[in-house]
Amino acid sequence: MKNRKIIVIDDEVNIRRSIKACLVPEGYSVIEFSEPEGALRNMQENFYDGAIIDIRLGVQSGIQLYEQMCVEKMDIPVIFISGNASLDEAAQSLKLGAYDFLEKPFSAEKLIVTVNNCVEFHQLKNRVKILEYSQQHGKLLGDHKLMRALRKDIAKVAASDVAVLIVGESGTGKELIAQGIHQQSRRAHKSLITVNCSAIPENLIDSALFGHVKGAFTGADQHKKGFFEMAEQGTLFLDEIGDMPLSAQASLLRVLESKEIQKVGSDKVSKVDVRLLAASHKDLKKLIIQGLFREDLYYRLNVVPIKSPSLRDRRNDIPLLINYFAERLCQSNGFGTKTIAADCYPILSQYDWPGNVRELLNTVERMLIMGGDKLTKADIPDEVSNKQQQLVIEDDGLSLKEFRIKMERELLIKKLKQFGGNITQVAKALEVDRSYLHKKLAHYEIKRTQHFD
Numbered sequence: 420m421k422n423r424k425i426i427v428i429d430d431e432v433n434i435r436r437s438i439k440a441c442l443v444p445e446g447y448s449v450i451e452f453s454e455p456e457g458a459l460r461n462m463q464e465n466f467y468d469g470a471i472i473d474i475r476l477g478v479q480s481g482i483q484l485y486e487q488m489c490v491e492k493m494d495i496p497v498i499f500i501s502g503n504a505s506l507d508e509a510a511q512s513l514k515l516g517a518y519d520f521l522e523k524p525f526s527a528e529k530l531i532v533t534v535n536n537c538v539e540f541h542q543l544k545n546r547v548k549i550l551e552y553s554q555q556h557g558k559l560l561g562d563h564k565l566m567r568a569l570r571k572d573i574a575k576v577a578a579s580d581v582a583v584l585i586v587g588e589s590g591t592g593k594e595l596i597a598q599g600i601h602q603q604s605r606r607a608h609k610s611l612i613t614v615n616c617s618a619i620p621e622n623l624i625d626s627a628l629f630g631h632v633k634g635a636f637t638g639a640d641q642h643k644k645g646f647f648e649m650a651e652q653g654t655l656f657l658d659e660i661g662d663m664p665l666s667a668q669a670s671l672l673r674v675l676e677s678k679e680i681q682k683v684g685s686d687k688v689s690k691v692d693v694r695l696l697a698a699s700h701k702d703l704k705k706l707i708i709q710g711l712f713r714e715d716l717y718y719r720l721n722v723v724p725i726k727s728p729s730l731r732d733r734r735n736d737i738p739l740l741i742n743y744f745a746e747r748l749c750q751s752n753g754f755g756t757k758t759i760a761a762d763c764y765p766i767l768s769q770y771d772w773p774g775n776v777r778e779l780l781n782t783v784e785r786m787l788i789m790g791g792d793k794l795t796k797a798d799i800p801d802e803v804s805n806k807q808q809q810l811v812i813e814d815d816g817l818s819l820k821e822f823r824i825k826m827e828r829e830l831l832i833k834k835l836k837q838f839g840g841n842i843t844q845v846a847k848a849l850e851v852d853r854s855y856l857h858k859k860l861a862h863y864e865i866k867r868t869q870h871f872d
Contacts, residue, residue, distance in 0.1 A: 587727030590777030609653030635684025
């Protein structure tokens with residue numbers, strides 16, 4: 420029961436001190452507040468395993484504070500205490516969802532047992548919650564209002580066959596959204612075919628999408644189905660569609676308009692019944708202005724737009740995701756049972772996570788591999804734990820040109836570290852071509868292996 424964090428809110432200093440004196444020897448970290456306003460602000464920014472709240476707090480009652488906590492979806496179990504509350508008030512607190520009510524004066528033994536049971540019950544409830552989420556929503560976990568709205572949108576759009584454009588930063592789970600739409604649609608019994616448009620060479624993309632006949636080109640020694648045929652009566656998900664060449668965009672537009680495909684090297688036209696989903700982390704409207712994406716195709720795809728929220732926009736979900744990833748990774752890697760110290764959650768929740776959920780998953784996995792049975796703040800990677808570790812450059816009397824060069828070099832190094840030296844991911848994050856990125860690295864004499872291998 421070590422490293423569990425409890426917040427105590429009571430306007431009597433002696434009560435707060437006595438509770439702290441009981442819980443600290445049991446391994447709890449206790450934070451005290453005498454008034455609800457400051458306590459509420461603190462709970463908005465920090466993770467707690469439990470809260471002990473006096474029902475009578477002067478101007479604002481403890482019950483009113485708890486109601487505010489419920490409105491803000493704070494997942495903190497509450498034990499109410501009072502020496503002069505009525506039975507109606509005690510019953511009301513429990514009816515609202517509080518874990519328990521203790522009447523003052525209470526013994527140290529009674530307090531410790533109640534708090535221990537409360538924390539253990541909350542941990543069990545979270546495990547059940549994680550299982551329910553994974554069963555009901557696949558891997559789209561989260562209780563933030565943005566995630567609740569996202570799941571509602573998925574359910575609505577799944578009932579139709581319209582094209583959907585999923586937008587959002589890299590690592591936010593756009594493919595999971597596509598899976599959710601397919602699984603809730605009438606096409607769920609058929610295949611969901613996922614295609615990464617950025618991974619297919621330009622000269623092969625028509626063949627990949629529509630198939631080819633034997634002898635269509637050098638090396639085409641047999642007939643081959645394309646992704647549209649593979650997804651017949653199912654769903655085709657085109658990820659990173661912003662990277663699709665203009666020539667292939669024209670071909671795709673014709674398919675969307677006619678519902679027909681023509682294999683490379685064939686004069687035969689075939690009907691297809693495929694639901695199309697597309698996704699991009701790039702701003703397609705900007706690509707249209709730059710002449711890199713067809714406007715008519717954009718409006719064909721963007722019948723229903725769905726945004727995948729970034730992790731920093733739903734920080735309250737981070738503890739839930741950490742626990743889910745930790746449990747899943749421990750099982751799949753045979754790590755046994757590992758616990759996470761309570762003071763890890765605020766640090767992990769405050770980081771901006773530029774790589775979003777994918778980066779959080781990688782960080783949790785790294786902590787589990789490198790840490791012991793109990794993960795502490797020391798196991799959190801430096802680039803995550805040091806929130807203030809930003810790109811800071813002193814001007815040192817540099818000219819504007821010299822400052823720009825120095826800034827650009829430092830940015831390249833920072834992004835390489837952020838993505839573990841993965842050139843493809845760095846190029847996507849900086850919105851440049853891989854060839855251009857390689858030229859810049861060579862120009863600044865930055866060697867990837869120097870930092871990451």
